[in-house]
Amino acid sequence: MTTILATHDLCKSYGTRPAVDHLEFEVSQGEIFGFLGPNGAGKTTTIRMALGLIRPTSGWVEVLGRDVARHRSEVLPRVGALIEAPALYAYMSGRANLQAFASVLGGVAPSRLDEVLELVDLAPRQGDRVGTYSMGMKQRLGVAVALLNDPELLILDEPANGLDPAGIVEMRDLLRRLVDQGKTVFVSSHVLAEVQQICDRVAIIHRGRLVTVAPVAELLSGRGEFEVGMEDPAAAMALLRNTTWGADARLHRGGLITRSPSGRGRDLVRFLAERGFWPDRVTERQQNLEEIFLHLTGGADGGVR
Amino acid sequence: MSAGVEVPVGLRTRSTRLPGPSFPGAFRGELLKLRRQRSTVGLLLAAVLLFAVVMAVVFGDDTMRQTLHRDPRAFFDELLSILLILFDTGSGIFLLLVSARLVGMEYDAGTIRVLLARGTGRVQLLLAKWLALALFGLLLLAGFLVLAAVSLLVVVEAWEGSLSPIASLPAVAWYDLGLNLSVALISIGVCILLGTAASVVGRSLAFGIGAAMAFFPADNFGAIVMGLLARLTHQTFWLRVTEYLLGPNLNQLPVELQTDHRVPTAFATPLRPVDTAHSLLVIGAYAAVFVVTSLLLTWRRDVLE
Numbered sequence: 001m002t003t004i005l006a007t008h009d010l011c012k013s014y015g016t017r018p019a020v021d022h023l024e025f026e027v028s029q030g031e032i033f034g035f036l037g038p039n040g041a042g043k044t045t046t047i048r049m050a051l052g053l054i055r056p057t058s059g060w061v062e063v064l065g066r067d068v069a070r071h072r073s074e075v076l077p078r079v080g081a082l083i084e085a086p087a088l089y090a091y092m093s094g095r096a097n098l099q100a101f102a103s104v105l106g107g108v109a110p111s112r113l114d115e116v117l118e119l120v121d122l123a124p125r126q127g128d129r130v131g132t133y134s135m136g137m138k139q140r141l142g143v144a145v146a147l148l149n150d151p152e153l154l155i156l157d158e159p160a161n162g163l164d165p166a167g168i169v170e171m172r173d174l175l176r177r178l179v180d181q182g183k184t185v186f187v188s189s190h191v192l193a194e195v196q197q198i199c200d201r202v203a204i205i206h207r208g209r210l211v212t213v214a215p216v217a218e219l220l221s222g223r224g225e226f227e228v229g230m231e232d233p234a235a236a237m238a239l240l241r242n243t244t245w246g247a248d249a250r251l252h253r254g255g256l257i258t259r260s261p262s263g264r265g266r267d268l269v270r271f272l273a274e275r276g277f278w279p280d281r282v283t284e285r286q287q288n289l290e291e292i293f294l295h296l297t298g299g300a301d302g303g304v305r
Numbered sequence: 306m307s308a309g310v311e312v313p314v315g316l317r318t319r320s321t322r323l324p325g326p327s328f329p330g331a332f333r334g335e336l337l338k339l340r341r342q343r344s345t346v347g348l349l350l351a352a353v354l355l356f357a358v359v360m361a362v363v364f365g366d367d368t369m370r371q372t373l374h375r376d377p378r379a380f381f382d383e384l385l386s387i388l389l390i391l392f393d394t395g396s397g398i399f400l401l402l403v404s405a406r407l408v409g410m411e412y413d414a415g416t417i418r419v420l421l422a423r424g425t426g427r428v429q430l431l432l433a434k435w436l437a438l439a440l441f442g443l444l445l446l447a448g449f450l451v452l453a454a455v456s457l458l459v460v461v462e463a464w465e466g467s468l469s470p471i472a473s474l475p476a477v478a479w480y481d482l483g484l485n486l487s488v489a490l491i492s493i494g495v496c497i498l499l500g501t502a503a504s505v506v507g508r509s510l511a512f513g514i515g516a517a518m519a520f521f522p523a524d525n526f527g528a529i530v531m532g533l534l535a536r537l538t539h540q541t542f543w544l545r546v547t548e549y550l551l552g553p554n555l556n557q558l559p560v561e562l563q564t565d566h567r568v569p570t571a572f573a574t575p576l577r578p579v580d581t582a583h584s585l586l587v588i589g590a591y592a593a594v595f596v597v598t599s600l601l602l603t604w605r606r607d608v609l610e
Binding site: 048051052053054055072073074075076079080081083084085087088089090091092096099101102103105106107145149203212 | 317326327330331333336337338342343370402411415416417418419420421422423424425426430589608609610
């Protein structure tokens with residue numbers, strides 16, 4: 001797999017406070033890569049370094065095979081980005097905004113403006129001043145700006161901000177279609193459900209440090225745990241904690257969470273039944289990213305939902 | 306974004322590689338932003354109205370008519386001085402506002418990050434803004450010249466029945482016109498550089514406009530304060546300070562350049578005699594400071610907007 005984006009021992013400090021601390025990860029071509037962390041974790045700082053907006057204190061960012069700080073004029077025209085809130089000229093129409101950005105980018109055909117306006121469903125409102133747009137419309141126009149130059153890599157910082165549920169679904173669909181065309185999408189978010197639903201792999205960052213990078217499916221696999229519904233789960237937990245494989249057993253929402261002696265559910269059922277605990281139900285546990293995040297960060301500061 | 310929308314052709318295949326950001330493209334983008342500012346058009350209309358009012362007052366004065374009949378050269382000189390003061394003041398306010406806005410709005414709206422994140426050079430963008438503003442300033446001067454010429458010709462024709470008083474003007478009168486145009490050009494340049502520098506320093510529209518608009522009133526008023534301090538303290542130091550104030554030197558320039566007749570000034574001038582070379586040096590030094598400050602800060606600072 002070709003690496004499209006990579007950070008190499010990336011650091012950024014403001015005074016003595018490290019905002020990004022020795023960050024290392026790689027994004028491969030054709031994937032939707034999630035960049036997850038609470039507010040203030042260093043996500044936007046990392047993205048700004050990837051786009052040459054701020055200079056790393058040390059380390060570097062590789063974009064499309066080159067150091068972005070040294071080759072920004074060659075690399076960045078092949079990247080589309082939406083950073084935090086959409087940045088637009090409020091006094092100009094949606095189309096004029098695209099024209100202004102297209103002029104700077106160079107080589108964007110007028111028909112391309114129609115294509116991206118159609119894509120983000122803003123064609124009917126293209127002549128209206130952006131100041132009259134809703135937040136969701138601005139967000140979509142921001143995406144249109146990012147797509148103007150048909151980028152190979154799309155970097156989106158909190159793309160669901162301001163979008164209604166239908167808009168979020170459509171954004172997700174759009175990103176999938178872009179990836180189907182061979183593009184790579186890097187999505188930063190503090191909304192775990194959003195990342196969980198659209199990303200192939202995810203990097204979790206906390207206080208500027210990388211906590212983990214893994215495929216979403218692997219993170220969600222539940223680490224071989226089972227959820228057991230039964231009478232008197234506390235007594236069963238006490239029993240399980242005396243075993244080598246059940247030492248992590250815990251109560252959860254009136255039930256019990258534990259591993260199995262062999263990793264298979266039927267062996268857990270047999271173990272419990274032989275000791276007089278008859279399970280009402282046993283299901284393989286699917287964790288959500290929120291739990292994983294809290295587990296990995298030891299209970300992060302607020303800001304992730 | 307409707308889910309049913311087909312992915313445009315540009316997204317399906319790798320389109321022809323874009324030429325990337327260029328200076329001409331950035332320049333065109335800046336012209337578009339200037340053209341679309343409704344406030345710019347409003348200010349222009351207000352300026353034309355102000356011009357009409359001033360001309361009505363000037364030409365409504367019977368002594369001007371008598372001066373034209375008696376001494377066309379004196380009439381021409383007097384009118385030229387009034388027009389220069391009118392242009393320098395009006396265009397100064399106008400260009401300070403437009404320049405500060407053209408730069409400040411990028412920081413306020415965050416569009417600076419979009420432009421730079423697409424590979425546009427920081428300095429390239431600033432130069433494009435300067436060039437667009439310079440073109441705008443030249444168009445302003447050209448428009449003013451046309452208005453002034455038409456007014457002059459109409460009035461002379463109406464008062465004298467022919468244009469012979471204009472045709473009979475000595476060559477030195479046209480030379481003085483050239484000198485006044487040079488002063489106007491210098492004023493245009495300084496105002497553009499001051500307006501942009503103020504916004505670059507403050508990275509905000511409000512700060513940029515505030516600082517740019519306060520600069521000339523402050524240093525014109527400063528010259529008066531220095532005069533008072535010199536009287537109170539009997540120290541010539543305060544008078545010497547006024548030799549190095551930008552506004553007073555700009556005001557003094559037409560006086561120094563046109564030595565063949567008395568040139569009135571509307572605002573503060575240095576409180577000690579200065580020559581043309583000194584004034585040009587001081588104005589050049591201020592312009593250099595504005596240029597270097599804008600370039601350095603644009604080039605070096607992180608983009609946090």
